[in-house]
Amino acid sequence: MTDTNRPPRLLLLDGHSLAYRAFFALPVENFSTATGQNTNAVYGFTSMLVNVLRDEQPTHVAVAFDVSRQTFRTEEYSEYKAKRNKTPGEFSSQLPLIERMLDSFSITYIKHPGYEADDIIATLVTQALADETSGLEVLILTGDRDSIQLVTDRSTVLYPMRGVSDLSRMTPAFVEDKYGVPPHRYPELAAIVGEQSDNLPGVPGVGAGFAAKWINTYDGLDNVIAQADKITGKKGEAFREHLGDVIRNRRLNALVRDLDLGIKVDDLVLTEWDRASALELLDELEFRGELRTRIMDVVAPNEDAPVEAGVELDGATLAPDTVGAWLDAVGAEQIGLSVRGTWGSGTGRVNGLALALADGRAAYVDVETLTPADDAAVAAWLADAARPKVLHDAKGPLLALAAQGWDLAGVVEDTALAAYLVAPDQRSYDLADLSLRYLHRELAQAGDDDQGMLFDEDANVARSAMVQARAALDLSAELAGEVEKAGGRNLLTEVEMPLVGILAGMEKTGIAVDIEHLEGLEAHFGEEVRGEAEAAYAVIGKEINLGSPKQLQVVLFDELGMPKTKRTKTGYTTDADALQGLFKQTEHPFLLHLLRHREVIRLRQTIEGLLKTVQPDGRIHTTFHQTIAATGRLSSTEPNLQNIPVRTEEGRRIRESFVVGSGYDSLLTADYSQIEMRIMAHLSEDELLIEAFRSGRDFHAETASRVFDVAPDEVTPEMRAKIKAMNYGLAYGLSAFGLSQQLGIDPGEASGLMKEYFETFGGIRDYLAGVVDEARRAGFTETIMGRRRYLPDLTSDNRMRREAAERMALNAPIQGSAADLIKVAMLRTDAALREAGLASRMLLQVHDELVFEVADGEREQLDALVRAQMAGAADLTVPLDVSVGTGRSWHEAAH
DNA sequence: AGCCTGACGTA
DNA sequence: CGTACGTCAGGCTA
Numbered sequence A: 001m002t003d004t005n006r007p008p009r010l011l012l013l014d015g016h017s018l019a020y021r022a023f024f025a026l027p028v029e030n031f032s033t034a035t036g037q038n039t040n041a042v043y044g045f046t047s048m049l050v051n052v053l054r055d056e057q058p059t060h061v062a063v064a065f066d067v068s069r070q071t072f073r074t075e076e077y078s079e080y081k082a083k084r085n086k087t088p089g090e091f092s093s094q095l096p097l098i099e100r101m102l103d104s105f106s107i108t109y110i111k112h113p114g115y116e117a118d119d120i121i122a123t124l125v126t127q128a129l130a131d132e133t134s135g136l137e138v139l140i141l142t143g144d145r146d147s148i149q150l151v152t153d154r155s156t157v158l159y160p161m162r163g164v165s166d167l168s169r170m171t172p173a174f175v176e177d178k179y180g181v182p183p184h185r186y187p188e189l190a191a192i193v194g195e196q197s198d199n200l201p202g203v204p205g206v207g208a209g210f211a212a213k214w215i216n217t218y219d220g221l222d223n224v225i226a227q228a229d230k231i232t233g234k235k236g237e238a239f240r241e242h243l244g245d246v247i248r249n250r251r252l253n254a255l256v257r258d259l260d261l262g263i264k265v266d267d268l269v270l271t272e273w274d275r276a277s278a279l280e281l282l283d284e285l286e287f288r289g290e291l292r293t294r295i296m297d298v299v300a301p302n303e304d305a306p307v308e309a310g311v312e313l314d315g316a317t318l319a320p321d322t323v324g325a326w327l328d329a330v331g332a333e334q335i336g337l338s339v340r341g342t343w344g345s346g347t348g349r350v351n352g353l354a355l356a357l358a359d360g361r362a363a364y365v366d367v368e369t370l371t372p373a374d375d376a377a378v379a380a381w382l383a384d385a386a387r388p389k390v391l392h393d394a395k396g397p398l399l400a401l402a403a404q405g406w407d408l409a410g411v412v413e414d415t416a417l418a419a420y421l422v423a424p425d426q427r428s429y430d431l432a433d434l435s436l437r438y439l440h441r442e443l444a445q446a447g448d449d450d451q452g453m454l455f456d457e458d459a460n461v462a463r464s465a466m467v468q469a470r471a472a473l474d475l476s477a478e479l480a481g482e483v484e485k486a487g488g489r490n491l492l493t494e495v496e497m498p499l500v501g502i503l504a505g506m507e508k509t510g511i512a513v514d515i516e517h518l519e520g521l522e523a524h525f526g527e528e529v530r531g532e533a534e535a536a537y538a539v540i541g542k543e544i545n546l547g548s549p550k551q552l553q554v555v556l557f558d559e560l561g562m563p564k565t566k567r568t569k570t571g572y573t574t575d576a577d578a579l580q581g582l583f584k585q586t587e588h589p590f591l592l593h594l595l596r597h598r599e600v601i602r603l604r605q606t607i608e609g610l611l612k613t614v615q616p617d618g619r620i621h622t623t624f625h626q627t628i629a630a631t632g633r634l635s636s637t638e639p640n641l642q643n644i645p646v647r648t649e650e651g652r653r654i655r656e657s658f659v660v661g662s663g664y665d666s667l668l669t670a671d672y673s674q675i676e677m678r679i680m681a682h683l684s685e686d687e688l689l690i691e692a693f694r695s696g697r698d699f700h701a702e703t704a705s706r707v708f709d710v711a712p713d714e715v716t717p718e719m720r721a722k723i724k725a726m727n728y729g730l731a732y733g734l735s736a737f738g739l740s741q742q743l744g745i746d747p748g749e750a751s752g753l754m755k756e757y758f759e760t761f762g763g764i765r766d767y768l769a770g771v772v773d774e775a776r777r778a779g780f781t782e783t784i785m786g787r788r789r790y791l792p793d794l795t796s797d798n799r800m801r802r803e804a805a806e807r808m809a810l811n812a813p814i815q816g817s818a819a820d821l822i823k824v825a826m827l828r829t830d831a832a833l834r835e836a837g838l839a840s841r842m843l844l845q846v847h848d849e850l851v852f853e854v855a856d857g858e859r860e861q862l863d864a865l866v867r868a869q870m871a872g873a874a875d876l877t878v879p880l881d882v883s884v885g886t887g888r889s890w891h892e893a894a895h
Numbered sequence B: 001a002g003c004c005t006g007a008c009g010t011a
Numbered sequence C: 001c002g003t004a005c006g007t008c009a010g011g012c013t014a
Helices: A015-025 A042-057 A072-076 A095-104 A119-130 A145-150 A172-179 A183-193 A209-219 A222-225 A233-241 A243-253 A275-285 A289-299 A324-332 A371-385 A395-403 A417-423 A431-445 A458-485 A491-507 A516-541 A551-559 A576-586 A589-613 A649-655 A675-684 A687-696 A699-707 A716-730 A736-743 A747-760 A760-779 A801-835 A859-871
Strands: A009-014 A061-064 A108-111 A137-141 A155-162 A165-169 A314-317 A335-344 A346-354 A363-365 A389-391 A411-414 A510-514 A623-625 A635-637 A664-672 A781-782 A788-790 A841-846 A849-855 A882-887
Touching: A015 A042, A015 A095, A015 A119, A042 A095, A042 A289, A042 A363, A061 A095, A061 A119, A095 A108, A095 A275, A108 A576, A108 A716, A108 A801, A119 A137, A119 A145, A119 A155, A145 A155, A145 A183, A145 A841, A165 A172, A172 A801, A183 A209, A183 A222, A183 A243, A183 A314, A209 A222, A222 A243, A222 A346, A233 A243, A233 A576, A275 A289, A289 A623, A314 A458, A324 A371, A335 A395, A335 A458, A346 A458, A346 A623, A363 A458, A389 A458, A395 A491, A411 A491, A411 A516, A417 A491, A458 A491, A458 A551, A491 A623, A491 A788, A491 A801, A510 A849, A516 A589, A516 A649, A576 A589, A576 A699, A635 A849, A675 A687, A675 A716, A675 A760, A675 A801, A687 A699, A687 A760, A699 A716, A699 A747, A716 A747, A736 A747, A747 A760, A760 A781, A760 A801, A781 A801, A788 A801, A801 A841, A801 A849, A801 A859, A841 A859, A859 A882
Parallel strands: A009 A061, A009 A137, A061 A108, A137 A155, A314 A363, A335 A389, A389 A411
Antiparallel strands: A155 A165, A335 A346, A346 A363, A623 A635, A664 A849, A664 A882, A781 A788, A841 A849
16 A cells, blocks of 8 residues: 655666666567567566566656667767677667557656766756755666666665566665775776776776775775875786776766756656556557556556546445335436346356446445345346446346346446447456556545455445446446447447347356266277377387477477477477478377377367366356457357367267257257358459359359369369368468468469469459558458457558558458358347247357257247348348258257 | 466367 | 467476
8 A cells, every 4th residue: 555655755767778688688589479579678677667666666757768879978989888789679679669668657758869878867866866855765776887876875776686576775885885885986996897888998807806995095096096106016007007998987987967858856756657558558568467467556546646536436335125215316317337246157146236326326235135125126227228227248247137036128338348349459448447546546535544444344345346336337438439439339239239138148048068978088088098198108118298399399309300390489399280291201100199199188178178167057158258359259268169179070079069958959050151251252342253152153163163264163172172272361361371381382383373363353352452551541440340450550660560460451351240240140030039939049159150959849940030130140242151950969960 | 376388179 | 471269288487
């Protein structure tokens, strides 16, 4: 907890020297984003900064940077710092990122042409210490020893000892103890000894010990120089010989203390930081986990800064039998709702409900102590569509409430979905963040006594729930304009929000599992895992962990001397492709056992994972996430039912375990065929492609016949396979190299194939190029329904980043439009099921496929209904082809 | 314990 | 040097 009366403390950082240290301390290969931006220096610098902010609680902060290598020192002595390695580009590219990080923390950074960061720091220290009445303490965090001269009773240097975590606290006593001279004499000592890192040679053969002795004996370097002939021995001789160097060193290592920075210490007060832009940058840099949390915990708003009006919540836990009256008083006003409880795996419970209004009124309903009258009032209010409610992520609450026997209607805004449409790549509009901001303000306003209690006391469960309810309401207002601007209103109210109830239903229903069948498979594959492992050990004559790429590399490349495969960050890949390649070259039997071992252990793992998630009702209840995938797709977790094996025969046996539940007739699967290519045909308006789809014939064969200019019945399987790969790869931004890899043909042939393809389908070529151009211009891509994805990297100077963004720009409208389409299909199907009064139900969505459980006697009707609703989900220039199958299991229902 | 990496399953 | 996801085991660092 922060102390409002804490003493003023100025923290100064040498941005350049710290970042430079971090750059060499942290292995660059372990710190880079998916797009190739190195981040080790940003990471290390930020980590040091945040730790010091946390541990030292400064009130004022500034970061100084060097502008360039050219300073008055290099003018005076051209060799100054010349021995330093040429600054690597991997380092320089990170400096702007550090500046952006500081911007978002609202921390001032300062550069001054012709001078070094050290001089800026020295100037600020001098200013800060000049006013003796202010009581300002100074901390200097730097990796440059020149700053030791700035140490006084009121200013301390924090010097990183090794890596970026250990800081040595250099007080006057510490300096004197370590170097034998007081801080202000340190540069005199350094002048004699020299400074390797600045390429300032000192007196050969003279170390810190002798230098300190001379300085102390003669009272300062000036006197040592004046009485230089009194020093005897070889060292004295050397000193006299290198006197020029010493004098030059002393002149160069003196820090400039009177720069005109145009900034005062008072200007450096820490103010509230820009949370949204910080989060955005953390996302961009892919800083997750520990550092991210540390940043969020530490860089809190400062109480001295002007604070936005805190949330004024006038509310408490409602007394028995007063719930109805409270709700009546609210009437039809919009209300923020936060549900406390648990949900998932097909069940849930509610502990409490928090309600908040824009005018500050709030209430908490403790579900444990509800009277029957309260219960009825809550139930009626929740179910009343005319009482508008705002929630953040309504699906969980919906499930918890349903478990309690309560219906939820009148949800006018789900802020999690609104935020997703505004910023699908980010997690910036996080309700937890907004609530936390509010709680921090509450803490700042509350007395010191109850600060620590706010989070765990019972009353505070209610309090924080109400704050959260209010935060949802405020977030909704904050996002409203953004949603309009992003053109997402229609998607939000017509697609994403209505989908929530359907997903909740699917999760609650789950899918039945044949446990015995799964257990049989587990035993079967388990047997083979052991067999293959033994066979593999026998071949190489020892037992290793076959699941360890590290140990495998030793065996394959060192002991068996196989040719090196493609590089990974940590060595050479042992993935299935590479192992197959190695087998072709070496025919070593170990590889076959290893590959097979991988395959069966994976199958066994999948089965074990599934078995663990089967609930007491004999069904698996996945969780669908609606705000994860940047393109608009759903994702599925715990377990992921969108990646159940299907490609191999053995994999499909796992699909046999997903079966129709008791009381139902069968499973039905319905999927779109070539949905992405159809969308591409629609968006590109390529006549030939549209014609290919309208013909209703084998699409890949049809396109192959066009590309190779042969009659449809002369298309060979090879031709078809090549064009099929091309068709699928197009929407991903496939390169000639990638295509050649996949088809196992030479890059030249692949390149020729692509050229031929694009000449045949000119509309596709123009469309793909146009999509990227337009996205670069607008800053985002758009799907058929107007779902956006922002891609700022399209204008990046970094080729890797830019090209990665270009591939995303190619793919997002296509994958995203397909996502739009199947979401609409789900809504239409759900509505039609209800309209028709059918008991059949939707269970799963797998991107282009829906799985249903068919009620007795509804098979034909459901088949027709689903076909119609899926095919009619959009009106494209090409037909939407839907294939349907039914069977006892998911496998049998496939077609 | 928590995080990262490689490997691999799906559309 | 192909987009979008989630999960697992191994192994490193705290």
